[in-house]
Amino acid sequence: MKKKTIVIVDDHLLFAQSLESLITRLDDYSVLAILKNGKELTQYFIHKRKKPDVVLLDIKMPVMDGVQTMQWLKENRPEQKVLALTMEDDEETIIKMIRGGARGYLLKDIHPENFEFALKMVVEQGFFYSGKISNALKNSDGAIWGNELHQKLTEKERKFLKYACSELTYKDIAEEMKISPKTIENYREAVFKKLEVKTRVGLVLYSIKHNLFKIE
Template sequence: MKKKTVVIVDDHLLFAQSLESLITKLDGYEVLAILKNGKELTQYYLHKRRKPDLILLDVKMPVMDGVQTMTWLKEHQTEQKVLVLTMEDDEETIIKMLRAGARGYLLKDIHPENFEFAMKMVIEQGFYYSSKIQSALQYSDQPEKEVTRDLAEKLTEREWTFLKYACSELTYKDIAGEMELSPKTVENYRESVFKKLQVRTRVGLVIYCMKNNFFKL
């Protein structure tokens, strides 16, 4: 059976080596390389080394961090599947990484069994979100096309405008300025959209829009 290949990009060498040891013990996986930052990853591609099935990418790194790396990958390696593995759990960072094309987002304290499942899901299905990130979503297992059709029709034109801005890197204050509304009115739009789309947080909103292809992020 052909092994699934992984490249680890993390500047913490001890963690990266421990992660490599864990992955190589799993059935059907092979680590092609451990790289310290995004710059080393770009060089990896430029030297036309073997393209991995999955990249495990940290966020906080010197020289070229996770966000910069994802931006480069989105432009130069558009089909590359990336699973973020980090300690950063703030909403702004998560949204930036998802918008840049990350297929999943994990915190480093994840259980090894869940970690293996996450890798499998990203490689085979295209997306995976940890329970902490997934908890931002409330909607059921209703088929996505039905969810999109039934719920999207409930949004007003102004709510669609808010939704597009909410999936950007703008703050809620910035969104109020763009929509020429008071922060309180934007807050009302936020609560209305959250309720209609059955999500709990802005991260959940971004994930929802990605999965249902509402617009290109």
């Protein structure tokens, strides 16, 4: 059976080498390269080196970080599967990576067995989110990926949802919609309830899955 190939992009050499050792012990995977930042990854692709099945991408890196790298990939290699592997678990960063096209988001404290499962899911099904991230969304993906719950939304709730999938803060959204921050809170709670998600990240994932509008 042909092994699936991985490129690791992480500026912490010790972690990257340890990750390479873990991957090489897995029967179905091999590592093509270890790169220190997004700039090195862009050069990897520009020089037409072998396309990996999955890129494991850190976020906080010098020269070109994970968010900037996702922007480049979205424009130049949109078909490339990327799995974020990071210590960053704040909502804003997760949303930026997902909107950039990341197929999954793992925290570096993930158990090796779960890491292997995540690789398998990204390769075979296209998406995976770690336990902490998934639990933050909702512990049942049936609600996120299941019925078209957005049909229950009002016109103003749909408008709020579109803004929520941008990089605007809730305060900015209130200004754009010309309503009070308190009303925005009400919209947020109503949309969370109707879509059966628990966080803004969940709204973004739902919108991407159902192609509700273009995520720039």
